[in-house]
Amino acid sequence: MDLVAALARARSPERPGPDTPAGTAVRPWPGPPLPIPEAGPADLDLQALLRLSLAASDASGRLRPAPSAGALHPVDAELVVGAGCSLPPGRYGYDPLRHRVHRVGLPSDDTPPGMTAELSVTARRTASHYGHRAWPLLLLDTGHAAAALFLAARALGAGEPEARLDGLTENPLAVVRIPPPDGRSPMHPAVSPHVPEPSGGTPTPAELLARRSTPPPLPGAPSHGSLRAVLATAERAGNGDLLRWCAAVGPPRPGLMELTPDGATLRRYAAGEARQTLAAWAACQAWIANAGAVLLAHGCPADADAAHIRRAHLRAGFAVHLAHVTALRHGLAARPVGSWQQADLGAALGAAPGRDWVVHALALGTRHADEENTT
Known part of the structure; x- marks a missing residue:
């Protein structure tokens, strides 16, 4: 896929054609769906982390903590799990509609503690409505999903999350690494000045679950x-x-x-x-x-x-x-x-x-x- 040509066409006045089938809302991960176990006191709570960042909260799968163009949610997450997590070490595909995981592989010898989320996209979902305008939207959606994981880690008091958004790879498009908790209180995190965070400090879990895109109109000038x-x-x-x-x-x-x-x-x-x-x-x-x-x-x-x-x-x-x-x-x-x-x-x-x-x-x-x- 020639991304340079795709962006030029997306920026043009050409209108998309009629809608096409979006396909499945979740990548067909192999193997049976597995529940995410409860976390121990020193574990990274993957059940809560994914609930606050990627999980669907309604039967249609449209409402999630991370926004998406047309509520089509093209971002897929493969989780590389190391020690210190509520899941055994391994590679897992995440199903955000059922809040379940599918074991897709073993961990490598150098898998670090905590969880690394590798984010890729199923382009067909977004292209089904936006046609040739899809690729910028796919990339933006991936950035939103990475931020949702980043903020969920902050809200739960995990170790300092790291987001790789360098654009150097097509698959995965982005990677978010979240270490296990390191003893810091989630109410008083030690945040480095260069680490991005919303104004007002670390968000609460309730804030992340309540975040929604306001339907238009949006009148009234901000202060x-x-x-x-x-x-x-x-x-x-x-x-x-x-x-x-x-x-x-x-x-x-x-x-x-x-x-x-x-x-x-x-x-x-x-x-x-x-x-x-x-x-x-x-x-x-x-x-x-x-x-x-x-x-x-x-x-x-x-x-x-x-x-x-x-x-x-x-x-x-x-x-x-x-x-x-x-x-x-x-x-x-x-x-x-x-x-x-x-x-x-x-x-x-x-x-x-x-x-x-x-x-x-x-x-x-x-x-x-x-x-x-x-x-």
């Missing part, structure tokens, strides 16, 4: 402080040398806002109303024109190679996931937006074309759709 917190979270998690971050805001002073270099406040990046243009670029989702604000990840030039494309989209999905948690903590309604066509932000602002594209976004508002409909 300056809330918007700064969301932007700061995204920048910390999004790798500033790969992506840039800004937010489109409306009246009384419409424009694009970004963090100052010290992160202390916001400054105007460009003047003028951008939300109508963003609505047109985002698969003509008209509601975006009236969103309170739209957080934007941008970069990934047209001449980027496949590794760069994977890395930018994986990191954008990861960062928007953490920013979403921050938004909810500030009382905001929020919804990720992943499908973008002709969204050459740099060219729209007068720079050279093809250098600075919208990669991902998070629409923000202060009033939820159900509240808006009752006023």
Whole structure:
């Protein structure tokens, strides 16, 4: 699969064709489904970890702690389990609909303690609805799934999780390693300053289970402080040398806002109303024109190679996931937006074309759709 050509086509105005069958919602793992045992006092609790990150919470399989374009959930997780876990060491395929695992192999001699989740995708699920626009969405979904595992490990007080989102491999696309608990209290984790985390610190399990994408519309402008917190979270998690971050805001002073270099406040990046243009670029989702604000990840030039494309989209999905948690903590309604066509932000602002594209976004508002409909 030529990812460079696939991204160029996904960014074009070409419309997808009719829907096609999505196939099975879970990879057909071999062997019988196995329950995940209860964890011992010193074990990594895989039952809770997967419940907080990847498991479906409804019979249809649509509702999960990690968002997905069209609720199609293409991400598959193969778990490499070492010592110190509630499952015996080995390789397991995870079934998020039944919250069961299938043993698919033995551990290698160098398997580290804890669990390593290898994330890949079944592209057919997303392509069934989005057609040629699927590949950016598949990568973003994988970044969101990696972030969900990362935050679940934090919430449960596991050892310091590590996410590999370098884009160097096609399969797996991303890897999240989670060591067993090391004695730190989950209420007071020792977090290194460079390690990304939502504003406000480690999330609780209840927060992760309650996180949902707000249905549109999302009216109401976020406060300056809330918007700064969301932007700061995204920048910390999004790798500033790969992506840039800004937010489109409306009246009384419409424009694009970004963090100052010290992160202390916001400054105007460009003047003028951008939300109508963003609505047109985002698969003509008209509601975006009236969103309170739209957080934007941008970069990934047209001449980027496949590794760069994977890395930018994986990191954008990861960062928007953490920013979403921050938004909810500030009382905001929020919804990720992943499908973008002709969204050459740099060219729209007068720079050279093809250098600075919208990669991902998070629409923000202060009033939820159900509240808006009752006023």
